[in-house]
Amino acid sequence: MHIQTAAVHTLRDHEHGAVVPPVHLSSTFELDPGSEDGAYAYQRGSNPTRAQLETVLATLDGAAHGFAFASGMAATAASLSTLTVGDEVILPASVYGGTYRFVDLVLPGRGVTGRFVDDLGALTDEDFTPATKAIFMETPANPTLRITDLRRLVELAHRHGALVIVDNTFMTPVLQKPLDLGADVVVQSATKYLAGHSDLLAGAITTNDPHLAEAFALAQKAQGGVLAPGESFRLIQAIKTLPLRLERQQDNAIAIVDFLRGHEAIREVWYPGSYSEDEARVHASQATGTGAVLSFELAAGLDRVAFLRALRYPACAVSLGGVESLICRPSAMTHEAMTPQARERAGISEDLLRLSVGIENVDDLIEDLDHALRAAR
Incomplete structure (x- = not known):
């Protein structure tokens, strides 16, 4: 299925025949008194409408897992939440200003170091240390539009056991699919092209790694920066014309x-x-x-x-x-x-x-x- 078709037809309400999926606004869900279990319990943990959006996000990126957040920065922060005390992330000097702020002002308080380099394309094996656990990149870069060779960087990073996180906001899955090129995580500010009308804040993460997926689901539930059902529905509709x-x-x-x-x-x-x-x-x-x-x-x-x-x-x-x-x-x-x-x-x-x-x-x-x-x- 081509992406133009997937953007429109990923979701169908087969139970009721509705062309447009319903919106589930409930913040809480009734559980079975015997097992105290159910597919959904509380909106922060999961919600049917957000789950539908996350299916769309994963489908477009060719990913096994998708996650929707309240903003692009919430998604970026969650993508870096797997780093722990003593870890280092390498980033380009020309990274988006919001990402720079988070890495420069927030991560040090968590014991994580951000190292900004002039040219990611010039990285070699000598640039990696045992502390280097991730590379965060944009290609094209914002706002210089510089290009980094994704395949080369993935091969280099994985040789040293480091994750590759790609902010794909500028290209979207319509023009570039970093997971297909070996990246571990894709982040997008869905506020931008995915929503497309300057009236909605949202962020997205996709990955094929089940362990990373667990970490991002935990970030949603523990940190709470999730996308509400109404905004999730609006983003589903906007993506159809992406x-x-x-x-x-x-x-x-x-x-x-x-x-x-x-x-x-x-x-x-x-x-x-x-x-x-x-x-x-x-x-x-x-x-x-x-x-x-x-x-x-x-x-x-x-x-x-x-x-x-x-x-x-x-x-x-x-x-x-x-x-x-x-x-x-x-x-x-x-x-x-x-x-x-x-x-x-x-x-x-x-x-x-x-x-x-x-x-x-x-x-x-x-x-x-x-x-x-x-x-x-």
């Missing part, structure tokens, strides 16, 4: 990249595979598209604030993946938790702008960008 939305967004993004690359008011444009032929080759070998996020810098002397204020369609706002185009300055918005030195090391300049391309008519978007670039002069 492949269609992302196809349009990606087509728009490709056209906008072409426009910006040839514009005299643009200093540089970055997108997956733009840094080198090698990165382009690697990305093409592990993903089926470039996605719909790009970053760029204005040419010297242009007024960035005037440019942003002149835009009519992309809102200046954090987040990405919605049907509407959004633009932000990562150094001050999505990655403000980083120190200036950390941002410089990650390649996130003060002038870098990140554009999440929506489903609008691409001619309108290009006309708007051109108008704003003229205003920036």
Whole structure:
């Protein structure tokens, strides 16, 4: 079954024939008085609607297990909850700002060390120590769009007994399936492309490892950061249009990249595979598209604030993946938790702008960008 079909037809209410699955809002469930047992007991532990969503999430990723959380950061935190005192996780310097904040400020209190490296692709056996228990990565990276060879990193990490956790928010399972490439865990901010309308917070984890699945189920029950039934239902419905939305967004993004690359008011444009032929080759070998996020810098002397204020369609706002185009300055918005030195090391300049391309008519978007670039002069 192709992913476009799976997104629509994974769930069926065969008992009642309903095309749309029901929503189970109950926080508690009646148990058999004799055994005091049942399929469901309390919503935090499990809920039929959340379980349906988790089936969809697992199906799309080709995973044995799926877990839904209240936000992308709740999912990221749960993915790192298997680390214990004395463990180390390696991350790229350009990792998402929320992840950086969690690793920099929260994990040390649990006795876990985060080591940020400039280029995950350059890791060798010498970079691993007995304490290295996990690698957390994004490919493409946020917001630099750098590419990491997943297969190589998986082989390297597993040789040292380390887990590979991949944040696949930018690509989604429509364009990239890290579990098929050997990754142990996939994390997504379902707030972004999976929900797709900038009106829902959610996070997702998928894995094929039964022991990790037990740990993530415990994280749900013990920490309580689960997705409520109403939001679970809305996410199930949103996912049905994910492949269609992302196809349009990606087509728009490709056209906008072409426009910006040839514009005299643009200093540089970055997108997956733009840094080198090698990165382009690697990305093409592990993903089926470039996605719909790009970053760029204005040419010297242009007024960035005037440019942003002149835009009519992309809102200046954090987040990405919605049907509407959004633009932000990562150094001050999505990655403000980083120190200036950390941002410089990650390649996130003060002038870098990140554009999440929506489903609008691409001619309108290009006309708007051109108008704003003229205003920036």
